Amino acid sequence: xxVGAGCGEAEILAGAIALGxxxxxxxxxxxxxxxxxxxxxxxxxxEREIERVMNVIADARAQEHWQPQTRGxxxxxxxxxxxxxxxxxxxxxxxxxxVARQGYQSHPAVVHSVTPAxxxxxxxxxxxxxxxxxxxxxxxxxxxxxxxxxxSARENAAQTITVKVSFNAAGKPTHCKGLHRANSQKxxxxxxxxxxxxx
Amino acid sequence: MSTGxxxxxxxxxxxxxxxxxxxxxxxxxxxxxTKLARYLRRMVxxxxxxxxxxxxxxxxxxxxxxxxxSRELRAGWLYRAATNAAISFMRxxxxxxxxxxxxxxxxxxxxxxxxxxxSIDLQAALGRLxxxxxxxxxxxxxxxxxxxxxAQILGTTADAVRQRVCRAMKTLRHVMNExxx
Numbered sequence: 001x002x003v004g005a006g007c008g009e010a011e012i013l014a015g016a017i018a019l020g021x022x023x024x025x026x027x028x029x030x031x032x033x034x035x036x037x038x039x040x041x042x043x044x045x046x047e048r049e050i051e052r053v054m055n056v057i058a059d060a061r062a063q064e065h066w067q068p069q070t071r072g073x074x075x076x077x078x079x080x081x082x083x084x085x086x087x088x089x090x091x092x093x094x095x096x097x098x099v100a101r102q103g104y105q106s107h108p109a110v111v112h113s114v115t116p117a118x119x120x121x122x123x124x125x126x127x128x129x130x131x132x133x134x135x136x137x138x139x140x141x142x143x144x145x146x147x148x149x150x151x152s153a154r155e156n157a158a159q160t161i162t163v164k165v166s167f168n169a170a171g172k173p174t175h176c177k178g179l180h181r182a183n184s185q186k187x188x189x190x191x192x193x194x195x196x197x198x199x
Numbered sequence: 200m201s202t203g204x205x206x207x208x209x210x211x212x213x214x215x216x217x218x219x220x221x222x223x224x225x226x227x228x229x230x231x232x233t234k235l236a237r238y239l240r241r242m243v244x245x246x247x248x249x250x251x252x253x254x255x256x257x258x259x260x261x262x263x264x265x266x267x268x269s270r271e272l273r274a275g276w277l278y279r280a281a282t283n284a285a286i287s288f289m290r291x292x293x294x295x296x297x298x299x300x301x302x303x304x305x306x307x308x309x310x311x312x313x314x315x316x317x318s319i320d321l322q323a324a325l326g327r328l329x330x331x332x333x334x335x336x337x338x339x340x341x342x343x344x345x346x347x348x349x350a351q352i353l354g355t356t357a358d359a360v361r362q363r364v365c366r367a368m369k370t371l372r373h374v375m376n377e378x379x380x
Contacts, residue, residue: 008362011361011362011365011366012358012361012362012365013361014361014365014368015346015360015361015362015363015364015365015368016346016361018340018361018364018365018368019339019340019345019346019361019364021345021346021361043369043372044365044368044369044372045372049372050368052375053368053371053372053375054340054368056321056371056375057321057336057340057341057371058340060321060341061340061341064237066237066240066246067233068232068233068236068237068240068246068249068250068253069250
């Protein structure tokens with residue numbers, strides 16, 4: 001290794017030594033370089049010096065006691081929209097209303113518009129709960145209007161999961177079945193549980 | 200639609216994948232938030248900022264999973280996003296070289312943390328490093344990734360990571376020697 005010309009390589013070797021990733025060959029190459037390169041000897045130092053510097057970080061890591069206060073990622077949203085937690089009963093009611101207004105559709109993968117709350121007898125709050133319970137992403141925009149039941153499915157049908165819900169005459173959900181793609185069984189089960197919990 | 204048709208009605212509703220995305224992100228938060236926030240705190244030198252940035256990272260993960268629920272998200276993705284967020288933050292605020300403990304809300308705890316054998320103010324020393332060197336050093340020696348893993352996360356080579364670690368070491372060593380003088 002020529003003096004100076006190998007300093008870049010020596011830095012790589014020193015980095016490997018610092019990280020405990022160097023074998024004998026790398027260590028010998030580094031020692032050989034130091035024996036002829038005063039610049040690296042002064043600026044980086046030998047293996048013991050590398051160890052001394054890295055110990056500072058190891059000590060700091062070992063003594064790290066800061067426990068970041070976990071900010072519930074969705075806690076804020078829940079506190080602003082507590083209706084996220086209970087939506088099944090309202091979902092059933094709204095869906096019945098929706099069906100009454102819109103008529104039977106055998107496979108409406110996308111619902112873009114339903115009658116506003118004032119005309120359905122379902123409160124705006126109930127609607128918002130329904131929308132939240134069904135996991136739509138458009139709730140925050142117009143959560144007091146049923147129009148917020150516009151799902152993103154049309155833009156990307158592959159990302160849509162369809163759940164088939166049956167209701168009795170009283171508007172209670174009686175059966176829930178998901179039409180799922182691969183890997184979405186868990187979500188379907190979760191959603192069905194959410195809807196059926198309101199029975 | 201007739202009333203009769205509604206009797207025993209089967210209706211279909213389409214729902215977004217937010218529920219499963221939320222569940223997956225919450226699992227990531229539980230598993231990685233503490234380590235990630237600590238890493239970020241070392242990067243930016245401030246606990247509140249680290250928490251903000253880590254929350255941004257998890258929200259990004261959430262949006263990504265909402266868009267593509269089948270996507271695999273591992274710790275490496277989180278660290279890459281966190282590193283980019285930290286570097287952007289430091290560039291934006293131009294604080295890389297002016298970080299001081301006075302600005303750290305928990306500055307006193309840094310000093311307690313680092314009364315180690317070498318007795319240097321590690322955080323102040325880290326503040327003197329270019330962001331790419333700080334990221335390489337912290338991702339390997341602090342977060343525990345190998346140079347190859349860190350290289351994958353940072354989008355570079357293992358040799359580049361090792362070199363950055365070495366250059367970061369030079370600065371730390373310089374600071375240590377300064378404090379001893």
